[in-house]
Amino acid sequence: MSDIESAIGKSLPRLEAAEKAAGKAIYTGDMELPGMLHGALLTSPYPHARILSYDVSAALELPGVKAIVTAEDITGGYIGLVCKDESALARGKARYIGEPVAAVAALDEATARLAARLIEVEYEELPSATTVEQAMAEGAPVLHEDFADYVKVYQAPEHEGNLLARAEAIMGRGVDGFDEADIIVEGSYEVGAQYHAYMEPVSVLASWGSDDRVTVWSSTQSIFRTQANIYEGLGIPMGKIRCIAPRIGGGFGAKAEVSGQLITVMLARKAAAPVRLVLNRDEDMITMRARHPGTIRVRTGAKADGTLVAREMELWFDAGAYSDDSPAVMNLALFYARGSYSIPHVRALGHAVYTNKLRLGAFRGFGNPQASFASESQLDEIAEALGIDPIELRIKNAIKAGEPWLGGQKIASCALVESLEAVRDASDWKRPREALPGKKRGLGVVGLAHTSAFLSAGAIVRLQGDGTIILNVGAVDIGQGSDTVLSQMCAAALGLDIEQVSFATPDTDSAPYNYGTNASRVTYTVGQAVHRAAMQVRMQLLEHAAEMLECLPEDLELRSGGRIGVNTEPPRNAEISFADIAGRSLWAVGGPITGSGSYIPNDPPNPEHTQMTGFLGLDALSVITFGAQVVEVEVDEITGQVQVLEAWCAHDVGRAINPGMVESQIEGGFVQGLGYALCEEMLWEDGRLVNPSFMDYKFPGTMEAPDKIHTIVLEIPEPSHPFSVKGVGEPPLVGAAPAINNAISAATGIRLKQIPLTPERVLRALLAKG
Amino acid sequence: MINITLEINGEERELCVPAARTMLDALRNDLNLTGTKNACNQGVCGACTVLLDGTAVNACLVLAANIAGRKIVTIEGLGEGGRLSPMQQAFVDTGAIQCGFCMSGMIVSATAFLTENPKPSRHEIRAGLSGNLCRCSGYVRVIDAVILASERMGA
Numbered sequence: 001m002s003d004i005e006s007a008i009g010k011s012l013p014r015l016e017a018a019e020k021a022a023g024k025a026i027y028t029g030d031m032e033l034p035g036m037l038h039g040a041l042l043t044s045p046y047p048h049a050r051i052l053s054y055d056v057s058a059a060l061e062l063p064g065v066k067a068i069v070t071a072e073d074i075t076g077g078y079i080g081l082v083c084k085d086e087s088a089l090a091r092g093k094a095r096y097i098g099e100p101v102a103a104v105a106a107l108d109e110a111t112a113r114l115a116a117r118l119i120e121v122e123y124e125e126l127p128s129a130t131t132v133e134q135a136m137a138e139g140a141p142v143l144h145e146d147f148a149d150y151v152k153v154y155q156a157p158e159h160e161g162n163l164l165a166r167a168e169a170i171m172g173r174g175v176d177g178f179d180e181a182d183i184i185v186e187g188s189y190e191v192g193a194q195y196h197a198y199m200e201p202v203s204v205l206a207s208w209g210s211d212d213r214v215t216v217w218s219s220t221q222s223i224f225r226t227q228a229n230i231y232e233g234l235g236i237p238m239g240k241i242r243c244i245a246p247r248i249g250g251g252f253g254a255k256a257e258v259s260g261q262l263i264t265v266m267l268a269r270k271a272a273a274p275v276r277l278v279l280n281r282d283e284d285m286i287t288m289r290a291r292h293p294g295t296i297r298v299r300t301g302a303k304a305d306g307t308l309v310a311r312e313m314e315l316w317f318d319a320g321a322y323s324d325d326s327p328a329v330m331n332l333a334l335f336y337a338r339g340s341y342s343i344p345h346v347r348a349l350g351h352a353v354y355t356n357k358l359r360l361g362a363f364r365g366f367g368n369p370q371a372s373f374a375s376e377s378q379l380d381e382i383a384e385a386l387g388i389d390p391i392e393l394r395i396k397n398a399i400k401a402g403e404p405w406l407g408g409q410k411i412a413s414c415a416l417v418e419s420l421e422a423v424r425d426a427s428d429w430k431r432p433r434e435a436l437p438g439k440k441r442g443l444g445v446v447g448l449a450h451t452s453a454f455l456s457a458g459a460i461v462r463l464q465g466d467g468t469i470i471l472n473v474g475a476v477d478i479g480q481g482s483d484t485v486l487s488q489m490c491a492a493a494l495g496l497d498i499e500q501v502s503f504a505t506p507d508t509d510s511a512p513y514n515y516g517t518n519a520s521r522v523t524y525t526v527g528q529a530v531h532r533a534a535m536q537v538r539m540q541l542l543e544h545a546a547e548m549l550e551c552l553p554e555d556l557e558l559r560s561g562g563r564i565g566v567n568t569e570p571p572r573n574a575e576i577s578f579a580d581i582a583g584r585s586l587w588a589v590g591g592p593i594t595g596s597g598s599y600i601p602n603d604p605p606n607p608e609h610t611q612m613t614g615f616l617g618l619d620a621l622s623v624i625t626f627g628a629q630v631v632e633v634e635v636d637e638i639t640g641q642v643q644v645l646e647a648w649c650a651h652d653v654g655r656a657i658n659p660g661m662v663e664s665q666i667e668g669g670f671v672q673g674l675g676y677a678l679c680e681e682m683l684w685e686d687g688r689l690v691n692p693s694f695m696d697y698k699f700p701g702t703m704e705a706p707d708k709i710h711t712i713v714l715e716i717p718e719p720s721h722p723f724s725v726k727g728v729g730e731p732p733l734v735g736a737a738p739a740i741n742n743a744i745s746a747a748t749g750i751r752l753k754q755i756p757l758t759p760e761r762v763l764r765a766l767l768a769k770g
Numbered sequence: 771m772i773n774i775t776l777e778i779n780g781e782e783r784e785l786c787v788p789a790a791r792t793m794l795d796a797l798r799n800d801l802n803l804t805g806t807k808n809a810c811n812q813g814v815c816g817a818c819t820v821l822l823d824g825t826a827v828n829a830c831l832v833l834a835a836n837i838a839g840r841k842i843v844t845i846e847g848l849g850e851g852g853r854l855s856p857m858q859q860a861f862v863d864t865g866a867i868q869c870g871f872c873m874s875g876m877i878v879s880a881t882a883f884l885t886e887n888p889k890p891s892r893h894e895i896r897a898g899l900s901g902n903l904c905r906c907s908g909y910v911r912v913i914d915a916v917i918l919a920s921e922r923m924g925a
Contacts, residue, residue: 011865013862013863013865014865014868016870017861017862017867018854018858018862020867020870020873021802021854021858021859021861021867021870021873021877022805022845022846022849022854022858022861023804023805023806023844023845023846023874024846025870026804026806027807027871028810029804030804083902100784116891123851161899179878196904196905197870198815198871198905199809199815199868199871199872199903199904199906200809200871201808201809247869247870248869249807249809249869249870250868250871250905252868252905278808280811281809281810281811322822403822449875468819476867479868479869479871480868480905480906481868490853509835525870572847646894659863661865663865664865664907664911665907667907667908667909668868668905668906668907668908669908669912670909671906671907671909672908690858692808693810693812693814694809694812694814694815695810695812695814699905701900701901701902701903701909702895702896702897702899702900702902702909702912702913703896703897703900705908705909705910707892707893707896707913709910710907725869756773
């Protein structure tokens, strides 16, 4: 098979790499249509205010202004993945500073922006709650008075306050299990809000055709979620909405749900002309999304020999003004409450709370970075208290293949121990690190796990007249390389070279449904569908070939490069090409050769194993990528500055379809996690974001990223997948913050419980320690 | 409105621009050279880096009216005869490019950097590209690409 599957296991360049290097890749903001107008937003200046009236007359009088939309132009219901509480534009109330309230379409961008400022909105300012504490306080202002009436897909709390979601999971004897512990360590950890900082700001182009259909090109992680949101939020039938994804300049979770698409569709409808909306960076930062800030209280019980026996986690996430993905993110954080260890007794309790901030939402890791920062930091505290090496402690308690995860589903493949051993050996873990005077060096470790099978995907594989293949999956490549990897899998299933497979642009008019590019799911989940579709094509090819070569299908073999030959003894020198078969199918027998595959993981939690309340479905999250990371840091004792010098990252990806891209995900994900750990934090004062620019919101550049990131790709086949793969998009980010925190502790003896680990926080701790 | 003549990617062009228009806007909207990207519009991220008389500059910080008579090279002008430049090819070959949105600026910066320092160390490359932000790569392969281009161009 290795010859046939030659497209797999190779570090092929991205299909579109040369196009991007040449500056020729077309992103949404690069597109123009004849007669196209430019959009601009008016956003709320108040964290919480009732909208009393709009006066758009002055704005409309400005020459060049073609349309203005407000909530009065909304023709649909409410949107939201798990709780429908949001509208295209603030409806009735504005709930955060930066929430879009109105929008303008004009001949040019400057006019549109000027007109937006001329719209007069009369507000009645309301008391606001901009933190979890304020929102949960007695008598707090309520953001959503109609919360009880919203459509939800989870068991929501019954109340009249701001609690959006509450979920609890109990395994084993729950907190009673602490009676088995010789030592109990407890702590409360704080995590900041991280901005996705995709390089391409929110961009949308919408154009209505004469057939009453709207085409929407946008920077999105899911053409189908974009379509569903337009359908629900504007009441336009799905068949009238065509969503297309051109090249996407990063997403990291923020573009999974709606951004500016509904507003742009409304503008284009009202102006009867194509409209393009591209946000400025500051607009993007105040209106979009960020990673949930929160507080995580963790308690862990262990026996004197280091055996972990009980874990309690209670977390509070700030959800912002709209639900978005928050209940799901909180659920997933709880899903990782136990970490990747066989702790028998667990209680995990989570809350997501509405506040007058921008919506906090999906971001690479989806709750796991927060939970893991707390639990993996605490593991080192236990190791220290018991005098056990942190890696030995993790290996001793590591979960194994076949064991149940929280929820009860059994994990099929697991190389956690191998990952820990790999980073231990590669980093020369025991060797003390020397530093110059005034500086301290140390190593920190983390063990980690992240799921990679989630929700549904489809694939259509078509044989073209020349014997090549076109693969259509509707999955959006946001830069991570899925177009290439899925093409490699498709090629391998049919014995083709990658050049013989073309990847169709994601387009809801033609693509099979795909939930989206999130949850590290595309390689695993879409890969399943690609395999099924390719197998259908393969079967048809063999049937044709058997008739053409006058032999039995079982006497045929697929040969590399798009050929089928007879595999009998004595050998027959008979062989035909896919092009021959395509010609026969198109012009003589059978008709076009097309395969389609559909897939959805379906392995629900086991209520006998884990009692769960308030959760969304957590079906088949049991395909889990494990890993371990070690980092070496240098702490400047004078400035509190922390530099990550080197990192070793081992991840068990099942099988690396494209090893270079796996390594790229690890490198890039780790550095994004490094930013989360050390410097990235959105800061609000009374609901106003005070650092809405790349000048004031710092994320790692070349000097902050370590030059040496050693990637260790462990290939232990995942038995549930035809190509043996697991996802690796998110895991590399998850470990960085606790690993760096643990390294700082090893270097200096201080133990911080709040990220980002800014120089100020590090220095204060160093001074307090003396 | 101000009339200017400039040389862009080897071609002489005339433009009529408002006084406040940035070079970035002029490139993208007046000249349809959309390879140069707008990611921060305040000179922090480097996504709009172009060569102005051979020097790497942030196009968002330069007024179009001030570039009359100057020579500008954008990402679209680096290659010759439809072929990628050695730097562009090195970015492809090392897998440095993910979403690609920062890469036009990154590649232009790296090109200017290598002209000044043809045999750089990894540390020098890190310092030289510190004005170009990338959210995908973690920079490892970006630095690999510059090393590769340096080796190929020196060979």
